[in-house]
Amino acid sequence: MICLLLIILGVAGGAYAGYHYVTGAIGPVDENDDEIVHVTIPIGSTSTGIGRILEENGVISDSSIFRYYVRFKNETGFQAGDYELTKSMNLDQIIDELKEGTIYQEYQLSFTIPEGRWLEDVITRIASETNLEEEELTEKVNDEEYLTELISRFEMLEDVILDEEIRWPLEGYMFPSRYDFVEEEIEVEQMIESMLRRTATVLTDNGAGSSDYSYHEILTIASIIEGEARNDEERLRISGVIENRLRIGMPLQMDPTVAYAHGEHFSRTLIEHTEFASPYNTYHINGLPIGPINNPGEASIRAALNPEDHKYLYFYHAPSGNVYFSETLDEHNRAVQQYR
Structure with a gap:
């Protein structure tokens, strides 16, 4: 009975601590601090990216709680732009602000990469939709020095992609999606890394790190x-x-x-x-x-x-x-x- 009581008290204590932490994360970081914090949300940001930016700027305490809260409430329609937020705002108030913002400007370049395409087909598609040439894209995705740099920056990339028997080092990592750019012309690194960031976000959002x-x-x-x-x-x-x-x-x-x-x-x-x-x-x-x-x-x-x-x-x-x-x-x- 004593052991059972201790277990019950332990579970109850853990549940209370968890509840207290979550409710604290949903509430204001500091309800008495009304100082304006300028926050910039880039175009194409996901809820994970937005949560990270808000946490880095100190207006929320936990980006993971933000992401799960947004998913729980099925919130969408966040706008890229510049915001004036405060630490006295709770999550609901911050979410409302992010949905009422104004996009920087209209996209000058938009196109979609379909799912399941081979990398050579992806390269052809990008070249047909942008100012980039197939030759420079092909050269860049096979550039070992550039790939080594990417491996050091992206957790999902491993040395195995440099194996000489790998047909295309970044095959599988160029995420199929719609891509929007405010510029009419883009850099080859900008295109590649935009696609890699999308893949990294999808892997993180779906719990790949614990697989x-x-x-x-x-x-x-x-x-x-x-x-x-x-x-x-x-x-x-x-x-x-x-x-x-x-x-x-x-x-x-x-x-x-x-x-x-x-x-x-x-x-x-x-x-x-x-x-x-x-x-x-x-x-x-x-x-x-x-x-x-x-x-x-x-x-x-x-x-x-x-x-x-x-x-x-x-x-x-x-x-x-x-x-x-x-x-x-x-x-x-x-x-x-x-x-x-």
Whole structure:
């Protein structure tokens, strides 16, 4: 009874401390301090980035609480701009201010990179939409000195991207999204690092830092999911298949890795294609390929971090568009025969 009482008191004390901390973080940093603090929110800032800026300027006490509070209240519509805030404002007042601000100016350059594209296709897209040339983009993303500098600045980047067998060092890290710039002309480093920052934010927001996989492995898994799945439900289930195969040491044998190994898109993967020796070809190697095989979107990254719990080891995409999952090879072969 004494032990039980101590446990109850400990849990109650922890809950009270947590509640007190959260309510304190939601409230003003200093309700008696009305001194104006000038805060600048850049264009393209996420809730994570905004929270970090507010904490650095001392108008909130915890950027993580800000991010979770914004998500809990489903707040959106924050505007880039200059703000006059005070430490006496609570989170609700700060959020209201951030939603009523004025954008600096209209974007002079806007374009979208679709999910799942190979890096060479991303480069072509950027060159067609901006003042940048394919040649300078290609040279920069392969510049070892520049890549080494990026590794020192971005936690998600690891030395593995410099492996000579990696086809494109930044494959998987160039986040597919809409990009807006206030300038008509941009620098090549500005473009690359904008995309890397988006990827870093998505990984952080989805808890990649606490995964058993490295950032490189997470993006590799996500890229396979992006190449295989047609909707969010499939993403989670296919992620579960990948997890199950990795756990028992079974070759992944995913067709998109074969296409990437060849550097050629196939309408249908043939047996002769799968015999190609490459560190990307999951019919040729066990485990994950040496790196990502495309640039995955947030839904695939989230699926890679949250695989569905099931016993499926196989799946088949039928010509009808339906996908059939199986636990055994016999079930899989019957599905292929039935629905081909």
